[in-house]
Amino acid sequence: MRIAELSQKTGVPVPTIKYYLREGLLPAGELTSPNQARYDDRHVQRLRLVRVLLDIGRLPIATIRDLLTELDQPDPDVHEVLGRALPASVGTRETSDPAMLAAAHERVRTLIKERGWLLSDNARTRQAAAEVVAAFQQVGADVEHLLEQYADLAERIAVHDLRFVAQAEGNEGKLHAAVVGSILGDSLLAALRRMAQEHESAKMFGIRDDSCDDSC
Amino acid sequence: MRIAELSQKTGVPVPTIKYYLREGLLPAGELTSPNQARYDDRHVQRLRLVRVLLDIGRLPIATIRDLLTELDQPDPDVHEVLGRALPASVGTRETSDPAMLAAAHERVRTLIKERGWLLSDNARTRQAAAEVVAAFQQVGADVEHLLEQYADLAERIAVHDLRFVAQAEGNEGKLHAAVVGSILGDSLLAALRRMAQEHESAKMFGIRDDSCDDSC
DNA sequence: ACTATTGGAGAGTTACACTATCCGTGTCAA
DNA sequence: TTGACACGGATAGTGTAACTCTCCAATAGT
Numbered sequence: 291m292r293i294a295e296l297s298q299k300t301g302v303p304v305p306t307i308k309y310y311l312r313e314g315l316l317p318a319g320e321l322t323s324p325n326q327a328r329y330d331d332r333h334v335q336r337l338r339l340v341r342v343l344l345d346i347g348r349l350p351i352a353t354i355r356d357l358l359t360e361l362d363q364p365d366p367d368v369h370e371v372l373g374r375a376l377p378a379s380v381g382t383r384e385t386s387d388p389a390m391l392a393a394a395h396e397r398v399r400t401l402i403k404e405r406g407w408l409l410s411d412n413a414r415t416r417q418a419a420a421e422v423v424a425a426f427q428q429v430g431a432d433v434e435h436l437l438e439q440y441a442d443l444a445e446r447i448a449v450h451d452l453r454f455v456a457q458a459e460g461n462e463g464k465l466h467a468a469v470v471g472s473i474l475g476d477s478l479l480a481a482l483r484r485m486a487q488e489h490e491s492a493k494m495f496g497i498r499d500d501s502c503d504d505s506c
Numbered sequence: 507m508r509i510a511e512l513s514q515k516t517g518v519p520v521p522t523i524k525y526y527l528r529e530g531l532l533p534a535g536e537l538t539s540p541n542q543a544r545y546d547d548r549h550v551q552r553l554r555l556v557r558v559l560l561d562i563g564r565l566p567i568a569t570i571r572d573l574l575t576e577l578d579q580p581d582p583d584v585h586e587v588l589g590r591a592l593p594a595s596v597g598t599r600e601t602s603d604p605a606m607l608a609a610a611h612e613r614v615r616t617l618i619k620e621r622g623w624l625l626s627d628n629a630r631t632r633q634a635a636a637e638v639v640a641a642f643q644q645v646g647a648d649v650e651h652l653l654e655q656y657a658d659l660a661e662r663i664a665v666h667d668l669r670f671v672a673q674a675e676g677n678e679g680k681l682h683a684a685v686v687g688s689i690l691g692d693s694l695l696a697a698l699r700r701m702a703q704e705h706e707s708a709k710m711f712g713i714r715d716d717s718c719d720d721s722c
Numbered sequence: 723a724c725t726a727t728t729g730g731a732g733a734g735t736t737a738c739a740c741t742a743t744c745c746g747t748g749t750c751a752a
Numbered sequence: 753t754t755g756a757c758a759c760g761g762a763t764a765g766t767g768t769a770a771c772t773c774t775c776c777a778a779t780a781g782t
Contacts, residue, residue, distance in 0.1 A: 335646070338644045339645050341644075342601070342645055345599045346601070348564070367711075368711050369707045369711035372703070372707050373704055380696060380700055383562075385558070385562070402701065407701055407704075408705050408708040410704065416701070418693070418700070419701065421562065422562055422690055425558045425693075429558055429682075429690075430551070433694070436666065436670055440663070440666070440691070440694055440695050441698050443663055443666075445702045446659060448702035448706040449706060450656070451703050452703065452706045452710050454652055470647050472699075474641055474647075475656070475699075477638045478635070478653070479660060479695065479699075480596060480692045481635035481638055482660035483660045483663050484592055484688070485618065485632070485660070486660040487664045487668065487688065488592075488631070489624050490665060490668045491584070494585075494672065495584050
């Protein structure tokens, strides 16, 4: 297929596809002549993945490029690639004062040790966790209970996530599932959490007329 | 205190504080003369909250303003304000084809009914959930199992979240805790999930030399 | 008295993700 | 076969969001 059809199948405007090609988010089509190229279903899939990572995952273009580069490794070691690729999807923006951040780092280190989590040297996720812990303290919230409870639940979530990865076929498929599951999973979890929070809040603070009409 | 001290205490540059004042993210200081104002600890707290919502929560300025406006309501009904304020913190960007999105909406509706969740008419969170479900399908991933499992876990998370809200003092404090817990909670959960995933992946796919040196 | 700082307003800057325009070439229906 | 349209590729321009700079007259601190 040519670029117009690729555009039609994905809903992505032609100039945007050209931009993604330039940025290396999409592999070049097979050239049939110096200025004609052919695209196939892999391009459609890849383009959809890029859009989803952008729109739902809100990852920057550069991060997506790096992630996809990892996905394209031939015969990858799944665990190793995951250790390299996924931490990139958590953003880090230093904002708190250094002393507070250092204390938060120490707290995270303790948490990891207590739980016996086996983590690579990649400091990215630990950095992200420490920054959030520091942020809680910045606004005067006691994160201690939440941290332990969330860690419990994160472990359970991860079990489901890895099952989701394991069911995919082939190393390539597993990597794809891991990326999709991790990044879209964040958003899915966030949306479900908001709904569950509202439900829990309704139970706790009492229900108003406009909240439920029939079942109560 | 004056603006320079406010800047020093929070690490936010003076021009940025002026910008936040203009944008209504920060209430004006008490004017002592036509061109002199005094700020207090509430401004420090508020400014820190704004920075955290920006840096960790990645909320747009306009969303933060709306959120803070809700926080500033006198004698608020916590549940009602939460129903209005928190959905704003989940982004929505239509990207999938309409038929797929409609099917995803139906799936979410079923999920809510099955679980007996009591939700207000605010369609925001449902929209966000449906978009993520559609996104999973866009990239050819079967979200069915994940959806049920995440919903289970979202319910448990929400219980902890509401406990976190309930322990705060006063309606104002509860609202503050709800905003902080929800928005920073998303990031905290994401970071912990990444670490738990890596640990789970290490258990499942085997451990390499560079992953852990001492404990195995 | 005098220098630095203030509140306030408008314009300018940066980063990012596109989007528009152009050009020479290629395709394809009439 | 010929003429309108689409193509790949390159360069430049646009829109938005979040700042950041510059200027001003008034005031604070010394």
